Amino acid sequence: MTRQAAVIFESRDGTFSLPVDPVRRIVTRPPISPVPASELGLSFVHGRVAATAQLGDGPQALLCEHDSDAVTLSGVSVHHVGFFDVEEGQVLWQGKRVPPMDIENCLSACLSRTTSGAAE
Amino acid sequence: MSLLGLIAERMRDTARGAATRSPLDDAVLVRSQQSAAESQKAAASACQQLGATLAEQRAQLDAAGDKGRLMLTRAQDARATMRRARDSLERAKLVALNTGLDGAKQGEARGRALVLVAEELANIARSGLSSLDELDQLFDEVEREREELGRDVEAARGKGDDLSQGLLRTQAALRSSQEAVERVGKLLGESAVGDLENARLLAEVAEHAHGLVTALSDLSEGSRTGLVWRALRPTLAPLLRLLRDLEARTQSGGDDP
Numbered sequence: 001m002t003r004q005a006a007v008i009f010e011s012r013d014g015t016f017s018l019p020v021d022p023v024r025r026i027v028t029r030p031p032i033s034p035v036p037a038s039e040l041g042l043s044f045v046h047g048r049v050a051a052t053a054q055l056g057d058g059p060q061a062l063l064c065e066h067d068s069d070a071v072t073l074s075g076v077s078v079h080h081v082g083f084f085d086v087e088e089g090q091v092l093w094q095g096k097r098v099p100p101m102d103i104e105n106c107l108s109a110c111l112s113r114t115t116s117g118a119a120e
Numbered sequence: 121m122s123l124l125g126l127i128a129e130r131m132r133d134t135a136r137g138a139a140t141r142s143p144l145d146d147a148v149l150v151r152s153q154q155s156a157a158e159s160q161k162a163a164a165s166a167c168q169q170l171g172a173t174l175a176e177q178r179a180q181l182d183a184a185g186d187k188g189r190l191m192l193t194r195a196q197d198a199r200a201t202m203r204r205a206r207d208s209l210e211r212a213k214l215v216a217l218n219t220g221l222d223g224a225k226q227g228e229a230r231g232r233a234l235v236l237v238a239e240e241l242a243n244i245a246r247s248g249l250s251s252l253d254e255l256d257q258l259f260d261e262v263e264r265e266r267e268e269l270g271r272d273v274e275a276a277r278g279k280g281d282d283l284s285q286g287l288l289r290t291q292a293a294l295r296s297s298q299e300a301v302e303r304v305g306k307l308l309g310e311s312a313v314g315d316l317e318n319a320r321l322l323a324e325v326a327e328h329a330h331g332l333v334t335a336l337s338d339l340s341e342g343s344r345t346g347l348v349w350r351a352l353r354p355t356l357a358p359l360l361r362l363l364r365d366l367e368a369r370t371q372s373g374g375d376d377p
Contacts, residue, residue, distance in 0.1 A: 005224035020224040026217045081220035082235045083228045
């Protein structure tokens with residue numbers, strides 16, 4: 001069984017894990033400037049302008065590095081940061097498997113919804 | 121007969137020009153007037169006492185209202201303090217999480233201790249935040265109860281105002297009736313009764329005589345009337361002599377009937 005350093009957090013879609021490597025800081029949920037016709041917004045966190053995905057109404061945000069860009073996953077509630085066992089690609093937390101959050105997929109989903117929304 | 125009834129009857133007699141009322145009736149009238157005046161004095165005194173009690177109650181309700189407002193101010197201060205404590209705990213939690221993040225990035229071998237300490241700190245912050253949530257709920261309940269108390273105090277104040285107004289009306293009515301009774305007293309003083317003190321004494325004698333006659337009648341219904349007479353004779357003999365003298369003087373025209 002392998003071990004992984006990860007952040008466990010809650011979003012409106014459930015509980016997810018994120019490896020610590022791309023996570024720069026855990027911050028208070030920042031104000032988000034909306035971008036017209038887009039589900040992504042912009043926020044200013046730790047001196048950087050970051051593309052921001054609103055994942056819920058939680059009090060915190062995860063400032064991440066993704067392909068050299070700053071990305072903020074906002075509106076989450078961080079439960080735990082530490083080392084966890086991994087089983088079939090999923091972190092075990094409190095006896096349950098926690099699915100990983102894929103930043104690329106998350107951004108793509110937001111962009112696809114934006115595209116389809118713009119097309120409508 | 122009531123005082124007013126007696127007065128009305130007396131007025132009718134006076135209007136007819138015939139003094140058909142006996143001096144005893146006049147005496148009863150005077151005594152009734154005096155009794156009414158005394159009752160009115162007692163009622164006026166009770167009204168004053170009630171007014172003082174109402175004023176005291178009003179002051180206490182005002183004080184309760186002031187304390188309620190003071191409680192509100194203190195609750196607001198406490199909530200502000202709680203907000204600051206919440207902000208501090210949120211920041212502490214965030215610092216603990218980021219410390220854990222730094223420890224986790226160092227790898228389990230090097231960063232485990234740091235992660236554990238950060239986790240413990242985060243748990244303490246969570247516990248503090250949870251306590252603050254409970255305090256918030258308690259304050260909400262206190263606030264609700266304070267509002268209810270404020271409404272109750274306002275209602276009691278309104279009832280007190282109603283009572284005060286009722287009392288003022290009662291006092292005004294009492295003053296009017298006192299004036300009326302005083303006028304009746306003056307009229308009686310100027311009437312055929314003449315001397316009010318004599319009238320009072322006359323009424324007392326009549327009352328005692330009535331009581332004596334009633335008691336003697338009850339006694340005389342028994343079989344041992346001789347024994348009763350012997351027992352009462354030392355007391356009643358002077359009374360009988362006095363009554364005979366009075367009757368004799370009346371018949372000889374020595375006094376007015």
